[in-house]
Amino acid sequence: MAPIKLRGMTWNHRRAIDPLVETMPMFRARYPEVEIEWSSRPLSGFEFTPVDMLAKDFDFIILDHPFTGLIAATGCLVPLDDIIAPGQDPFVGPSLESYRLGGSLWAMPVDAACQVAVSRPDLIRALDTAIPANWHDLMALGGKARRKGHWLGIGLSGVHSLMTFFTLMANLGTPCATGRDAEFADRHAASEVLGLMRDLLSVCPAEVLGWNSIELHDQMMQRDDLVFCPAVYCYATYAEADQRRPLRFHDFPGPNGPAGSTIGGTGLGVSAHTRHRSEALAYARFAAEQATQHAFALHHGQPARRDAWQDEAINERFGGCYRQTMATMEACWTRPRYQGYLAFQERAGDLIEAHLRGSVTQDALLTELQRLHAAG
Known part of the structure; x- marks a missing residue:
């Protein structure tokens, strides 16, 4: 047979x-x-x-x-x-x-x-600091890292910029719309989130705007100056013992704790x-x-x-x-799933990245995101 x-x-x-x-x-x-x-x-x-x-x-x-x-x-x-x-x-x-x-x-x-935090445990120990529990702690760690010649990290290439935007919006209690019949994002909350993302970039190397999730993990493992990332899609395999510098994963340190991470x-x-x-x-x-x-x-x-x-x-x-990211995983937010959403996702990610690079103003970004969302 x-x-x-x-x-x-x-x-x-x-x-x-x-x-x-x-x-x-x-x-x-x-x-x-x-x-x-x-x-x-x-x-x-x-x-x-x-x-x-x-x-x-x-x-x-x-x-x-x-x-x-x-x-x-x-x-x-x-x-x-x-x-x-x-x-x-x-x-x-x-x-x-x-x-x-x-x-x-x-x-x-x-x-x-989902999006969780990841650290280089050896660099955290060298800084004699605790894992951030919220965004305030995160930025304090960023300042301490910079004073030692180190950086925070994140992956913000295209769609990954949108995922971090989604996570922070949901964490603030103002999640983006999952259907086309509602306004895409509360404009005041969106302005706050973009400000948080720009603040984070100030303590990250410029290359993060070109990294996706895999590249973020690779860079944190290969380089010796990336201490901590607050939000990246977890690749648990980078914590395995066969890695050059095994990473460690933690709950998302959002402004309001771990809730709202984008699944x-x-x-x-x-x-x-x-x-x-x-x-x-x-x-x-x-x-x-x-x-x-x-x-x-x-x-x-x-x-x-x-x-x-x-x-x-x-x-x-x-x-x-x-075990260390379960609270984040259990409190996730789910992206839109309507037919046609993926075209929005691709374009919106590129626009947020462009804003973070300084080539699109915040007002122009938010107006265009709403137009793309309504157009479906």
């Missing part, structure tokens, strides 16, 4: 590809007739390539939850409502609900993340075009299981199940990352 061959698309980082590949023997032990080939793409492709296009070529797509508006409108993925029993939610924070739209669940959480993470979607729906759904169930999610963590993955986040052995492997 010829094997059943399925194809999947994820994104190019060991956090993403390694768990899927390395846990295949567990799946094949149950379904020896099924083979799954995984391909990967850059982070930028993960953020913006339309899922309905990928669904024509792949049986599985690892995706970001803002695609659910497009998915619900086109029906390009198979609803997964039968995998998780009604009333049950074994996943951390709003991970599961972020993939539910229009009465259907469109992807299964396989990776959980990220990834979900596994099953293509509506697959010729092997039964086998593909079997893999989606497998990916959601406790044993699978815990095994993901053994291969540099970032599990989405709450029990994995609470597991002591997993926390030890990742420097306490999950």
Whole structure:
């Protein structure tokens, strides 16, 4: 009997590809007739390539939850409502609900993340300082770091500028609109948030405006002058012992504590075009299981199940990352998911970056963000 061959698309980082590949023997032990080939793409492709296009070529797509508006409108993925029993939610924070739209669940959480803080513990010790608990403490740390010739860090390239803007807006209790029928952002609060972001830039190297989340982690590990970052999508694998300088993760130090961080993470979607729906759904169930999610963590993955986040052995492997960021994860804010939002996300991120570079005024920025939001 010829094997059943399925194809999947994820994104190019060991956090993403390694768990899927390395846990295949567990799946094949149950379904020896099924083979799954995984391909990967850059982070930028993960953020913006339309899922309905990928669904024509792949049986599985690892995706970001803002695609659910497009998915619900086109029906390009198979609803997964039968995998998780009604009333049950074994996943951390709003991970599961972020993939539910229009009465259907469109992807299964396989990776959980949000914007949290990250530190170089050796540099924090050298400064003889505590981890910031709020924005006031953060800026005090920034001043102390600069006096020692060190910096704070963040990644503010394009869409990552927008994510930090979203997080701070939600933290202030004035979250941005998630539907097109409301004003995008309270203008007074938005002015305050942009001021906080400009203040942060004053104690960061200029290069941060060109970094995404992966580059921020890489730079903090490779350089010896980046002490602390207040808000970046967590890559727990950078806390593992095989890194040059293992990083440590902490709750988001917002002006009002850890609430409001913009949720990220990834979900596994099953293509509506697959010729092997039964086998593909079997893999989606497998990916959601406790044993699978815990095994993901053994291969540099970032599990989405709450029990994995609470597991002591997993926390030890990742420097306490999950335990130390749980409060932030449980209090996340979920981005807009309407069809057409991703075009706004791409343009809005570039505009906020341009403002932070000094080429777009604050008034012009806020006016254009509202226009783009209303245009859909």
